[in-house]
Amino acid sequence: MKKKYIILLHVAFWAVFIISNSVPKFLANNFFSYKHTAPDAVLYFKYLLIEFGYTLILISCFYGSYLFIAPQFFVHKRYVQGIVFMILCMALVILLRYALEYGFFLPVLGFDNYMGHPWPAKRYISNIVLYYFPGNFMYGMAYFFAENWYKNNRRHQELQKEKLSTELAFLRSQVNPHFLFNTINDIYALTYQKSDQAPEALLKLSVMLRYMLRDGNEDFMPLNREVEYLENAIALQRIGAKGVAYINFTQEGYIGDQPVASLLFIAFVENAFKHGVLNEPASPVEIYLHADNLGIIFNVRNKKNKGLKDIRGGIGLSNVQRRLQLIYPDRHQLTVSDSADFYEVNLILKQNEWS
Structure with missing residues (x-):
């Protein structure tokens, strides 16, 4: 399959992912920050932007693992560089989430993910490192293995x-x-x-x-x-x-x-x-x-x-x-x-x- 079609498939997947997650949340209006806001197109747009932001964090984990970390470990056998890329990827995810939540969601959209009780830095970082990052990291690894198996099999x-x-x-x-x-x-x-x-x-x-x-x-x-x-x-x-x-x-x-x-x-x-x-x-x-x-x-x-x-x-x-x-x-x-x-x-x- 040509590269441009693969890119289009990825874009389509993430677009469907964002919409399928944002619509149920909007219909239930389950964000605390919007409990007293009447549901309309503007509110759905806010839900869509928030879902897009959090999906952007998932995308960073997924493609960081798929494009940078997995090749270092399993193709080039550069384990030290793989660990370095893993640390950098986690740091990027932490900074990206912080920037989105406190630089855009709260001041622009009026959305507070912590209901007025922001987490301390230690809990914030551990939540991403221990719970947020590993699952998406493994998805990227799995996709890397599946793609390489397909390419090797087709080449054979x-x-x-x-x-x-x-x-x-x-x-x-x-x-x-x-x-x-x-x-x-x-x-x-x-x-x-x-x-x-x-x-x-x-x-x-x-x-x-x-x-x-x-x-x-x-x-x-x-x-x-x-x-x-x-x-x-x-x-x-x-x-x-x-x-x-x-x-x-x-x-x-x-x-x-x-x-x-x-x-x-x-x-x-x-x-x-x-x-x-x-x-x-x-x-x-x-x-x-x-x-x-x-x-x-x-x-x-x-x-x-x-x-x-x-x-x-x-x-x-x-x-x-x-x-x-x-x-x-x-x-x-x-x-x-x-x-x-x-x-x-x-x-x-x-x-x-x-x-």
Whole structure:
């Protein structure tokens, strides 16, 4: 909350406090000095000024504790200075009360708080130090602790959010080039072979790049846009394999504008392309997507290419697992089945935000 709004809230609180205390006292006309004065607007104005004066003493105690004493004790750990500020604050309150009662209330408003029997200095000071000051002093302390707890908690949440955004951006920056470099190699091969499919492949790549660099930087994208991205990736894979790529992409349910984490599925698909067998009609790469109001099921299954060894290892799947933990911490289930001949990944996203 902006500082000016906080100040306005404080002013509003004290204004309500003054009015709510002055009105009942005025209606009961319980000040001894005004027992024989007829209630009218002038008398209420006097009650209002008196209540304002005594509230000013409360304010001095409260903000003296909140702004000066509490920070010295609990933030800066300057205990001697804290004690000095406490003594100064009590002295200020004593002087302020004396000035109000004998410099304004009595001579200007005709209000005598002691009914003609002023207290001796010792009782006057002890009343403020032992009874008047401690309660309001503790209110200021309590407000200081509450405000600092709120600020620290909010700062912690902002730091966590910033950390999450930074980590997600870093993970996306790793996933995208992984697929991109493989695709560029395929298009280079088509160009080298002077294939008529090279222009079509280049066009699809430009569409994918636009999505990756502009739209894919968003945390969430519509599911139908993600599906379009997968379809282009599959088309590029088929072009690069000269049509000898058996890939089935089955879609069921409602594939609409429901939000899903951007560039989430491509790592599973790209992993199947990279490590799977694509040229056997009897064992195609199976990609399955089902979406409804309960969530999304995404499954990729491929036969292993046992003759292909990637000594560098991949970063795509580990990154997706980390992104799932960050974006869907309690709303996903990822199952990996790694048998001798087949590799299968099954992802369930539960209770998505559109349900």
